[in-house]
Amino acid sequence: MSATIYTDSDADQTALDGRVVAVLGHGNQGAAQAANLRDSGIEMIVGNRDDEYLAPARDAGFAVFSIAEAARRADVALLLIPDEVQPSVFAEQIAPGLTSGNTLVVASGYNVAFGLLDVPAGVDVVMVAPRMIGAAVRTRYERRVGYPCFVSAERDATGDALRTALAVAKGIGGTQAGAVASSAREEAALDLFSEQAIWPAIMSVFQTAYQVLHAEGFSDEAILNELYLSGEPAEIFARVARSGLLGQLGLHSQTSQYGQLRGLGRLDPSELARRFTGVLRDDILSGDFAREWSAADPERRLAELRAHAEQHPLAAAERALLAEQP
Structure with missing residues (x-):
């Protein structure tokens, strides 16, 4: 069974025009994806708790807020904190800031697949999942060398969920080598x-x-x-x-x-x-x-x-x- 492969030509980054994109969690994947998105010309903010990743986010020149505030400001929120803490952090700090028309982007299908995130109605849920460690997501983007990536539209409340997912995937370099149409479950x-x-x-x-x-x-x-x-x-x-x-x-x-x-x-x-x-x-x-x-x-x-x-x-x-x- 073969899957659809999306390339740069299938992705339209204008889907993110005028929308604030927030990376929630400036760890290994978060730092790489935030830097790639910014270098792709996308308006970026970062949400992070007061831990060892906070100073590097500020040093990189990002506007940094608490996770709750970044989620409130965002139109597109990339959830890049560890799987095991996502359900509680999402319920307490992220979900209250999401409104109809927003997009939640996950890089791991785990919590979506097993129904552990209660996403507010009207919010698109998509997956953009690099099959690569964060450091290589960044270095391969800088060298213009692609890497495997999975994408999916898990909930299409707006009718533009897949378009947004592909725009994000292109922004982080995930469509250069071809992004595989997948699902959170898969x-x-x-x-x-x-x-x-x-x-x-x-x-x-x-x-x-x-x-x-x-x-x-x-x-x-x-x-x-x-x-x-x-x-x-x-x-x-x-x-x-x-x-x-x-x-x-x-x-x-x-x-x-x-x-x-x-x-x-x-x-x-x-x-x-x-x-x-x-x-x-x-x-x-x-x-x-x-x-x-x-x-x-x-x-x-x-x-x-x-x-x-x-x-x-x-x-x-x-x-x-x-x-x-x-």
């Missing part, structure tokens, strides 16, 4: 799936590999450098992004290619498929994870999970090797 599900299925599987592979190799008498230094401390996997993933998963195989020796493809053919993916399907359907799409995370004490629960993970022998070996590095 963006959130894919993001959560990567976090809860793919990366845990990768971490488990490394942990298990360490245990097997360590039991056979190989040194920690050799094992961990072979697995990832050398940085080789990062180089491989960079090549995958340019050449594809199989395309990058040509950069390896024939012995390596033969071993990788032979091993791939011997794996039984059925158990992994069952695990991944369960995560997607039972944890993510069902809303169970969102309900659990909303009810949790984030700092305490994260500390518990991290403490448990740190008990694995791989973690101890990794700490020892990293401590020896210059």
